[in-house]
Amino acid sequence: MKKLLLLLSICSLSLGATAQQSVDGVRSSTDYAPSTSDSRNNGFGIKGGFNLADLRGGDRSTYEDRLSNLKTYHVGAYAQFGFNDKVSIQPEILFSRKGYDDRLAIPVGSSAPATVRETRLDYIQVPVLFVYNFLDNVSVHVGPQASLLVRAKYAGTDKSISGAGLHSLDYGVVGGLEARIGPARVGARYDMGLADVYKDTSEASRSFYKDVKNGTFQVYVGVGFTN
Template identity: 30%
Template sequence: MKKVFFIAVLTVFGVTATQAQEVRLGAKGGLNFSSFSGDGFDAFDDPEGRTSFHIGAFAEIPLSERFSIQPEVLYSGQGFDLISREGADDTEVQLDYINVPVMAKVYIVEGLYAEAGPQIGFNVKSEIDSDPDDEGSGDIAIDEDIINDVDFSVGVGAGYQFNNGLFLNARYNFGLSDVFNNEDLLIDSDAKNSVFAVSAGYSF
């Protein structure tokens, strides 16, 4: 996990070395609303999905007045609700990733921007939690062979950058690769990560 994290950090910040005076660095965090798309898990998937968080850092690299590239490194809690029970705790499939998106940003008017780009994710945690409200209680590890280590997705979103460095952002990531390794899974599934994220952050 540490090696993956350091590689991801180098991916984001190593590219800025020769243009440091032009690059805006920053940090961001927020909420994830995640579930699965595709076939094979619809009968178990709570439409509300799993609510978790993301946190990380980024570097915005301007290429023109209105266009920039923004690589990021994020720790992201994803997964879905396996069982939703009225009056009782949900049972969650918790899949956490270190994600490295590279977003192309276009400023439509001052402050307001749209973004889109690819993302690669590295799975660092996979478990079933029957009591998500109690940290460490009800955790059951998922066999690592069942979960694919690498996840590919595409993100699209929009945001607003204030003059003081603060910004708000909303982004949807839709998975391109299977979450599960079907060779080690008892059922055939093409389940893919589906994550809507809202963020707040600061750049300087």
């Protein structure tokens, strides 16, 4: 978690510095009438990028020696509805692959290398984000998110969501920063799940992790089209 927060801070500073550079021929937020809906914060676009997925939660430390991040991706589309030159609402629909790598325990006295098994959890996600342009071309994004688990894969084999003891519904909050240069967008955010990944049943607890939640750091690029 500390590594993710440090990486988010570095990316945020980089985005802020980049967004301060002027781009000839590109309208800025201040080119629009303030306190009206005549804002470039109206439109739609597509986006995609990198996921650094892991598990988080109260019992995460119990499995610290076995778990590691899973490097995956997300892709989707968004719409943006501006209230004025500073404030807007941005709903999105995303396909996002989460999960983790699980290192099997090595028997005492064995010289064999640890075996790593990958767990993939594919979600359809719908965040609804409050967007505030605190600088000309830099905005903060924060809001709730609902996610539906549509596919689970463990060590290369598809698994039944219910049979594996997985919750099909996840919910959480999203927060991050975004910079815009012309139609291009570059952003970084943290996707924090608040629901347990696995159901708290005796069957699930024998084979899977208990009381853990999704935690995903995302970096993305996108292209927007204003109305």
